[in-house]
Amino acid sequence: MMEIELPPVQQTQQDMDLIDILWRQDIDLGAGREVFDYSQRQREYELEKQKKLEKERLEQLQKEQEKAFLAQLQLDEETGEFVPIQPAQHIESEATRISNSSLENNNLLEQDGEALSFDECIQLLEETFPYGADDEASSSAIFHCLVPIQNDCSPDLIPVVTTASEPHTTVTDPDRVDDLEQTWEELLSIPELQCLNIENDSLEQVTVIPETRPALPESFYSSITMEKQIINSASTYMDAFEDSFNTTVHSEDLGQMNINSLETSTSFSADFCGGLYPALNSSMTISGTTSQAASKLLDEPLDISDLSKCKAFSGDNQGPAPEFNDSDSGISLNSSPSATSPAHSAGSSILNDASFGYSDSEMEDMDSTPSSVQSQHVEMYSLQPCEDTAYQPSSSVLLERQTTGLKPNGSLKKEPPASPGHSKALFAKDKLSNRLEARLTRDEQRAKALQIPFKVKEIINLPVDDFNEMMSKHLFSETQLALIRDIRRRGKNKVAAQNCRKRKLENIVELEHDLDHLKDEREKLLVEKGEYDKSLRTLKQQLSTLYLEVFSKLHDEEGKPYSPSEYSLQQTQDGNVFLVPKNKKPGIQRK
DNA sequence: TGGACGTGTCATTAG
């Protein structure tokens, strides 16, 4: 395609005509008129330039924000954590913080008359974990036992969690053990510490955390990575969170969530993806007590700190299930076969198998069954997209990606409804996903399900050679190959059917047009026939008159006229006229 | 609720 670039001032009418001609020549190739429009192309170039500058400014601003954030961080030598630098008047000792915390918790615990006070809890913990004379260190350690272990979206995002000294993990005195167990039960009856109510093994794992003081750069990098991720994707993730969160938390609870700072949003994000879901999901699978705690989480006003408290231990809940350590998400935890929900196991198995185990015909059967679980799977849970970037993932996909940290082509996990209410919320939320998914054809959904890295359009429209070449670059399973062949066959047949129907309609229209034309023609011919008949009658009339006139002028030898009943006039081919007796052959010729 | 209509799909045939 030729390109003509002339400054607008130099474009004469002749140039414009030439451009127009060239455009008309290339219009069949899909070339737009703007291709030949220099001024428009220049405007586009300016626009791209502006976008580039805008992007650079944003990146610079982001770097400055990171620097400002780092400047506010201070390495806590005791805990190894990076903590925000607080104003001098707000700097408090760890003991004071614990004291304040105990006051707050006492206020909370006062609501539960039989529960232990927080100081008693602290004392109990000190007895359980005698950290020696270093009160500050022990307090710090205890504090970190209660403070959520930051977790969970990704191992990279785990902030530093430390214990002050080597924890003592064995209690040898049996009486003391009994007392401790009883006290622990009382301690766990505290609503705010419900999340501590986990298996003893898990508790031991919580308390027997080895002294892990990650190296500074790693924790530093983790914090930076987390902040960076939050900054970069805050808006996107918050949309997904908001969407999902609306389905999880009562609307009135949302009002109590004041997310107005980066730190809060960070905590919220970490809490949500690592804390809320694991807390909720694990609550279904561990024990009724934990379920109650989760129910309280749903029923009571949601407090981020509460989420944080539960987060650490729900994260640890994944500990006893090492087979799911590859994914640190609550969703993956929920996909554990130990899940007690039958619906879960059914849905999970169907999810895992539907897309990969069913043949095309079986998938077709499922597709044709709206109430089938497969259909719900396809509609409710967005399939992992292939390389087709045109597919916009639904909010649930975004949420799932963030919470699971799965790559786009990662293994698919399905999360069953946590509860009837949660299920309803999920259905409500996924109506949007349904609309988005509904835009995908079934073959596109199948291709996604089988993780076929081609666009359906490519599969269908590529010529045979290109198609074979494309196929030869990848290794596919039989199922994938069959699906690709079916997609190509169906796609071509679909187009053929559309063309066929189009032609059929065109033929029908053309035949109807022909029919109308023939009807018109018939009408014209009928009118013309009538005119001819009328003319013929006139001519016959004139001929009869002329005949009688001619006959009346004929006389015999005696001067008598011939009778028309006895004679008739006949004309031969040569033009001669004869008077012929009607009962005789022509014998007398009269000229 | 039945019918019209549009669409996708399958089976078959011909090129």
Next chain:
DNA sequence: TACTAATGACACGTC
């Protein structure tokens, strides 16, 4: 023989 287009027939969803 493989591939494709064409087309009738059927099923399904929507109005």
